[in-house]
Amino acid sequence: MPEGHTVHRLAAAFRDGLVGGPVRTSSPQGRFTEAAQIDRMVLLGAEAVGKHLFLAFAPSDDVDLDAPVVRWVHVHLGLYGSWTFAGEPGFAVLHAIGAPRVRVGEQESALPEPDGDDDDGDGRGAGTADWRYLLPRPTTRLRIQGPRGLADLTGPTACELLDGAGRQAIIDRLGPDPLREDADPERFVRRVLASCSPIATLLMNQQVVAGIGNIYRAELLFRARLDPFVPGTELGRGLVEGIWEDLVELMRYGARTGRIVTTQPEHRLLDARIMERTRQNGDDDPTVVPREQSFYVYHRQTLPCRLCGTEVRSQELAGRTVYWCPGCQKVRSRKAAWIGQHPAAPWALETGDD
DNA sequence: GCTGCATGCGCAG
DNA sequence: TGCGCCTGCAGCT
Structure with missing residues (x-):
C-alpha cells in the first residue's frame, strides 16, 4: 500500500x-x-x-x-x-x-x-x-x-x-528521497537526462528517485503533461527539475495528511461537468462517476480525462500499469518547458486540515 | 467460500 | 521479462 x-x-x-x-x-x-x-x-x-x-x-x-x-x-x-x-x-x-x-x-x-x-x-x-x-x-x-x-x-x-x-x-543503492532534507535533486536530474529508458520507467526506479510508487508516477507525468514513453535523454533539464519540484510538494502534502491528492480544485469541478456531459450523451451508468477526486489518471482508465475528456488509457510497462491521458500528455520534446501546474493550489481550497 | 487484484521487489534465466 | 512471495479485501458465486 x-x-x-x-x-x-x-x-x-x-x-x-x-x-x-x-x-x-x-x-x-x-x-x-x-x-x-x-x-x-x-x-x-x-x-x-x-x-x-x-x-x-x-x-x-x-x-x-x-x-x-x-x-x-x-x-x-x-x-x-x-x-x-x-x-x-x-x-x-x-x-x-x-x-x-x-x-x-x-x-x-x-x-x-x-x-x-x-x-x-x-x-x-x-x-x-x-x-x-x-x-x-x-x-x-x-x-x-x-x-x-x-x-x-x-x-x-x-x-x-x-x-x-x-x-x-x-x-x-537508493536515489534521492524528495522528503529528506539531505536529498540531492541533481542526482535525479542527471540520471534521468542520461537514460534512454522511458520516463515512466525511470520514475519508478528507486535508484533514480526513492519513494515514488505507481500513483505518484502516473500523476506526476500527467501534471507535467508528459508522454510516459519519452526517453529521459529526450527531456530538457528545466522540465526534469520541474518534475522534482512538483514531486517534493506532492509528497510533502502526502506526508502531512496521509493522502495523495494531485488534482487542483478547479479540475475537480471540471470533472463534474464532464461527467454530466457524458451522462447526457447516454451513459447513465452512475458507476462511471468516480467517488475519488484525488487523481487525474491513476486507476481512471476508460474514464474521460478531467481536463480534455479524452479517454484515459492504461498499459503494462515493465510489469506495472501506467495510466495516462493521450490528449493532455503530449510533451515529448527536449525544448519543452515545465508547464505543469504548481501544486500549492490543489489543496489550498480544502476546508480544514488533514 | 473462492478468485483476482493491489500504492513492490528480487531473482533466475 | 516473467515469476514467486508477502496479505487483505472487494466482488463474485
Missing part, C-alpha cells in the same frame, strides 16, 4: 510513540527469528529512506546512532505489508491517518485482564480496549511493544536485522 510519504509518516509515528525507551520485541508468526536479539533493547530512532523504514536498537539510550553496537531493523512493506498501532489515548494517533492503522474494537482479540475486573463474564475482560492484552494476529511478523503502546507488522517484503554497514548498503 505504501509510497514513500507513508513510510515517512510511519517513522514519525515510531518517533512519537516508541522511540526513546526500552521495548519488547517478538515475532508471533515466528519468521523473524532475530526479534529475540533486540528484545528489551532501547528503540533509539526511526527513519525513512524512500520506501524503506529503519529502526535503531541499542542496549542503552546513551549510544550514538552510528555506534557499532546499534542494530537496525530494516522493514520494507512491499505491496501488502502494514503496521497496526494500538496504545493508550493519543498513542500514534497523529500519524494514524492513512496507512498506519489503529485497531477498532470489533477486530481485537484480547486476553482476560489479570487483575480480575472482568465483570461481564464473556472471558474477554472488561478492558478489551486495553492494548496491553491485544493478541497479535497469527501472521504478525514483528511486534514492538513499549510503555505507551505497540506496533504490529504484517506481510512485509523485508523485515531483517542489520548492522550499520548493512543499512548503509541499502541506502547507497
Whole structure:
C-alpha cells in the first residue's frame, strides 16, 4: 500500500510513540527469528529512506546512532505489508491517518485482564480496549511493544536485522528521497537526462528517485503533461527539475495528511461537468462517476480525462500499469518547458486540515 | 467460500 | 521479462 510519504509518516509515528525507551520485541508468526536479539533493547530512532523504514536498537539510550553496537531493523512493506498501532489515548494517533492503522474494537482479540475486573463474564475482560492484552494476529511478523503502546507488522517484503554497514548498503543503492532534507535533486536530474529508458520507467526506479510508487508516477507525468514513453535523454533539464519540484510538494502534502491528492480544485469541478456531459450523451451508468477526486489518471482508465475528456488509457510497462491521458500528455520534446501546474493550489481550497 | 487484484521487489534465466 | 512471495479485501458465486 505504501509510497514513500507513508513510510515517512510511519517513522514519525515510531518517533512519537516508541522511540526513546526500552521495548519488547517478538515475532508471533515466528519468521523473524532475530526479534529475540533486540528484545528489551532501547528503540533509539526511526527513519525513512524512500520506501524503506529503519529502526535503531541499542542496549542503552546513551549510544550514538552510528555506534557499532546499534542494530537496525530494516522493514520494507512491499505491496501488502502494514503496521497496526494500538496504545493508550493519543498513542500514534497523529500519524494514524492513512496507512498506519489503529485497531477498532470489533477486530481485537484480547486476553482476560489479570487483575480480575472482568465483570461481564464473556472471558474477554472488561478492558478489551486495553492494548496491553491485544493478541497479535497469527501472521504478525514483528511486534514492538513499549510503555505507551505497540506496533504490529504484517506481510512485509523485508523485515531483517542489520548492522550499520548493512543499512548503509541499502541506502547507497537508493536515489534521492524528495522528503529528506539531505536529498540531492541533481542526482535525479542527471540520471534521468542520461537514460534512454522511458520516463515512466525511470520514475519508478528507486535508484533514480526513492519513494515514488505507481500513483505518484502516473500523476506526476500527467501534471507535467508528459508522454510516459519519452526517453529521459529526450527531456530538457528545466522540465526534469520541474518534475522534482512538483514531486517534493506532492509528497510533502502526502506526508502531512496521509493522502495523495494531485488534482487542483478547479479540475475537480471540471470533472463534474464532464461527467454530466457524458451522462447526457447516454451513459447513465452512475458507476462511471468516480467517488475519488484525488487523481487525474491513476486507476481512471476508460474514464474521460478531467481536463480534455479524452479517454484515459492504461498499459503494462515493465510489469506495472501506467495510466495516462493521450490528449493532455503530449510533451515529448527536449525544448519543452515545465508547464505543469504548481501544486500549492490543489489543496489550498480544502476546508480544514488533514 | 473462492478468485483476482493491489500504492513492490528480487531473482533466475 | 516473467515469476514467486508477502496479505487483505472487494466482488463474485
